[in-house]
Amino acid sequence: MPHDVTITDHVIPLVLRDHGGNGRPVLLLHGLGGTLEAWDTLDLGPGYRPVALDLRGHGLSGDGPWEWDSVLDDLEAVVKHLDLGNPAIVGHSLGGMLAVLWARRHPECPGIVNLDGLRSAENDPGNYPGMDPAARDEALVQLKATFDAQSASMGRPLPVELQPMFPARARVERDGEVYARPGADLLEAVRYTPEFRDIVPLLREVTCPALIVIPTQDPSGTQGGELMAAFRRGVRRDLAGLPEHIQVKELEAGHTMVTERPETIAALITEWLRPKMP
Template identity: 45%
Template sequence: MSDMTIHSGSVPIATRDHGGDGPPVLLLHGGGGNLLGWRDFPNRLTPAHRVVSFDLRGHGHSGDGDWDTASLLADIRAVADHFGFDEPALVGHSLGGMLSALWARDNPGCPAAVSIDGHRSAATHEHNYDGLDPETLRADLKAITEVFDAQTAALERPVPPEQLEAMRAMRSPDEGEAVFEARLQRDLVERDGQTYSRLGADTARLLRVMPEFVDAVPVLNDVAVPFLMLLATRDFPGLPPQFGPLMAAHRAGLRRDLATVRQTRPNLEVTEVDGSHGMVSERPDEVAALVLDFLARDRN
């Protein structure tokens, strides 16, 4: 395993080469995360693949730059080219899964791509939900949007010490303290003697209004390569219980719309995982087995 910084145009991109033998795979983390969020997941893939992960621009140890899909896809190309990967498979979580879909759409030579619960924002268009009456839906959407607005605004302020301690208290027993602390610190930045989130408020606002972040499902209509979508069946960890019905309607809308896509795109496979959006850390064996099986299939 080795770390290095490459450049995508003028933006430095922090990468980690996990080694391994076999066809190349790029790992794309989710919004607000970093490459350490994969934890030991890459090691589950390296017996069959050469695996490289990297921090998205505006995240972790990578630099800042324009925030748009063209720039993000250019970063993926820069990483692939640096490592000599002509046609890597992509495995992305959350935002990374949405980017995997965009990459697969634009690169028909991509051997396969996987999205781990990367499909559409929890606060998306009204027609993307199914099973709630319109009045309740609009009220819940307004409420959850206000929660996200408050979270975004908080990124402009230093992280309170009590919040850092609360985050440390949530460390799972199976993640060593040093490993957890390294992952946490990669999500933070020091400015003027204060600790801030590495993901800034401006980037978070741009992320939230990206059309593909609001809803990446339509992108799949134009993806011709083998594509696996892993869907969580449980709510986001820490989500207030009041949003349970909204999230159930969100999942129902996803099942409906992905089934519609599959009518014309049999290359799309959808598998539900009994876990939350954090399934990579919750159920690493199951998720890795699903990914490995999908990437290993002989499609000739």
């Protein structure tokens, strides 16, 4: 049975959910704004020991500056605390970017799975090939305004009517008001880092096996239109010619593929990892 553990002998408290078992260890990393609960519906079967955690500044884990090396150190603390040895890493979105960075730090890693964690939708104009430049630039201005508004809203108390939209572990009370986690400061710290904007160049430095899963559909609940279609063209363009140990799989889903198609994602992960973690 899954059980939650809090690591207290690290620079910040880290909360993880160990799904148990004696199988191959797999560390599960959620996306920006998510929590370890994002993986609760993912069933990898009896051959694996999935461990999910709340990244720093998320869920019930502690706050700390968003520095990519420091977050990797958080992951090291989880691996050491549970004696996971040399786990595979599966990450969605921001977690997928962390998986790439982990693989660079740990070339001995048996494998990583990156679930649509390659680059921010808010990106350089050259990453939207085949789109009319004027329409592209206007769409990027609108996208930036949307992200600016979202980030600013995370720094304000949550209205009562919006609080149920956030899981309990993604809410925190301060001075009698309820706020969402992560806060605006963390979002802004992540948003403009080179790694978050585009992790694709670093893929070529990964020497362990890697599976990259990219969606074919617009994010659910949005009208991505031509900008997102051009964004996907840019991703496909930049993933061409990767070394053989890095495989790319397209999936009929949107960005929230773990929620949309958990059984398919679980099958992709287990079938791909099985020969790499006998």
